[in-house]
Amino acid sequence: AQSVTQPDIHITVSEGASLELRCNYSYGATPYLFWYVQSPGQGLQLLLKYFSGDTLVQGIKGFEAEFKRSQSSFNLRKPSVHWSDAAEYFCAVGPRASFGNEKLTFGTGTRLTIIP
């Protein structure tokens, strides 16, 4: 069964500093990989997704993520965070075709706090 691990429950970063949020997955083949963001009181919004090709994926709001097959990781990065980036971030993994009960699986999320 597929699974997603976000090892950091809460991260605090100074405004202007760089950010890396970790995501590790377990899946038998190369899955689809996603990062979603949830601002306070809001639903989830897609930041970026990886299907194939270039392992460095660019997303919205200046975020990028790198797929590393050898490490089964899909870490999210941003070179300089803004106060508005404070939110909860969810990594998700999905099979390349929907078979049986395999659907999109979300991690437990990483809460990002930005300090001045």
Place this chain on the structure above:
Amino acid sequence: ETGVTQTPRHLVMGMTNKKSLKCEQHLGHNAMYWYKQSAKKPLELMFVYSLEERVENNSVPSRFSPECPNSSHLFLHLHTLQPEDSALYLCASSQDFADTGNTIYFGEGSWLTVV
């Protein structure tokens, strides 16, 4: 504005009440979903509808009853809930249920408190 609208945003209900959550999507999508979001737990997929037919029911208690009258509307009927059902309920939609690469668009959620 994601194109998925949920009402009410907040709901407090007693364990003997009957209430409903409503979701409407304006994206022309064929698939609609209900997710449950509880603190410190991954998002739980509850129900999936594709072209108005239920295609997924992840062992959800019968006190939750979904309804999809058309491809734009989805309801979650609630009755005799338990305090542990208190959570954020997210509605979502995507173009096609079978294509797992589709982006899922989420509503802002309905905060449910069961007292």
